[in-house]
Amino acid sequence: MSRNKADHLWVGQVLPIGTAAWILHKIMGIRYSVFTHGMDIVAPQSNPRKKKLLQMILRSADEVVANSLYTKTELIKLGVSADEIRIIYPGVDPEEFVEPRAEEIAEFCQKYGLEGKRVIAGIGRLVERKGFQFAILALKNVAAKYPNAVLVLGGEGVYGQTLKCCARDQFGDDYSKKIIFCGTLNIRDRACLYSLCEFFVTPSVDLAGDIEGFGMVYLEAAMYGKPSIGGNSGGVPEAVISGETGYIVEGRDISSLSGAMMRLLGDPEEARRMGERARERVMRDFTWEKLMKHHKSQVTNYK
Template sequence: MGGVARYLGELVRTAGDMTVVVNTTHEVTGPGHVESRELVRTAWPHWWPMVRVCREFGSAASFVLVSHVLPVGTAAMIAKWTGGVPYVVLCHGLDVRLAAGHRRRTFVFRQVCTNAKLVVANSEATAKDIRALVPGLRVLVLTPGVRPAATMSRSDARQRLGVSADEEVVLAVARLIPRKGVDVLLDATDRLPNREKLTVAVVGDGPERAKLEQMAEHLKHRVRFVPRATDEDVAAWYAAADVFCLPLREHANDVEGFGIAYLEAAAHGLPVIAGRSGGAKEAVVDGKTGMLVRPNDPDDVARALASLFEDPVRRGRMGEAGRARALSDFRWEDRWKRLMDNI
């Protein structure tokens, strides 16, 4: 499940009893009652059936919560024009960048945002991009939240995963796409030959996996790829790790809106090394809960890793500060309340 889906899922889960409409090509399962209906595409554009869905369900609600500006926001806007259904639109980062620099998309983006009851951004960085396209627009910044981490001892986690007690474990949990910077992490690992106990665990899958595995061929004994991991496996890796490292960067106009994985790592008491890109600068307090490094600079990443492993007291202090901040400042319950207070 990607960051956007997790953001929406947790936000709705916090809201309690409500109807959630999901447009998907996959079977939907989960707690509660799930009712499936077939949407038949009878004409272009492909999002047109969503207009009917917004009107049908929105008529019984105070507003429709729209997951993306384009194209779902277009359907919600038409439903408002034709049926008076108000809507709130969420923006995540890449969706805003895709609208910029494209005349038709920019026009539609502005129309969707100005007709919305409220526009929500997942970070100040995303809000800045929105205001660049729609000057003067009121934008509510609602960063992702995090839930308390499941308790698993370090020793139990390492035994489960086959990790020895003296290994220095660097963890990256991500969809393997260019902007995540996992290739930079592997380059940095190659620059630390003297750290013989260093192990990098890359948990996640994606289109870059084959390229990254090939890149790590000569690091085989130091890099473990875990493409298929259960929630319990991911929790075990968080418990087993010493440092979380994901040197994000912008890539072909793709940007990380916030970085939910950073919060999850912090909730597990891990110091975080993050790329100074997009909303990551809001997820990590440089020098307090982790370190911000220059994107595309493996030497900078290597220095950050070495400094944390050479100073376990500092590493522990950052991890505890990150945990305290995550659990006090990023509660999902507070996010839903803020949303409702601003509508």
């Protein structure tokens, strides 16, 4: 470190990498800043030793960067001074979002049997906290009023088999006609799904030590002009403005969740307006170019 004349470290992960930064700070006096993302500071707190180490690293940092107001609140609970916390939201690069060709969309529709369907999309790791199990339960209510509505899930994860069992319980052995599991989607197939869907749903829920720090997928959906239904968990209400760019519901509340889904299906024009507002907000507030321009002067103080 001294040979390379490093006088300030930017640490992308509080544990375990932050431990090395803390040691260098104590031995060599090198200052450091830490990026935090939500779950990375919540999960270790169940272990007393890890919690103590977490607090030592965070409290010794010159600055702690949080990815949401929710994460900032959790940092304050750990004893980090509010004055030492700066929020930098996750951002998007508009150039990374491809516009699918008509033939690609048609091929995607044919592959998954989506012709004539009203598509509801969910993309993310298939883990319990994403709340897809509640979206499946809600679709049972939705399908009674909108029989051509389908839920298309893109992603894989340890909870995948449980979700398929849930789908089978609700819709029988031919559940794949209502709940379509696509697995991991490449960038062009993701673009097709976002383009096809009427709205995006990931009703995240709080679990012990497993919280949604923000929710990049809601910004992705917004980039394709789609409103989102998100769960009232962690930083999700900062990614989706309820009533403006979509709806925030309690993920486990099937009545509220299915009600929000039916409102969007029942008023396509309002859904379109919400999607437009969502995209405008992302382009205004969440592109990496604008985020970095806003924070550049503060970051360069450490050079």
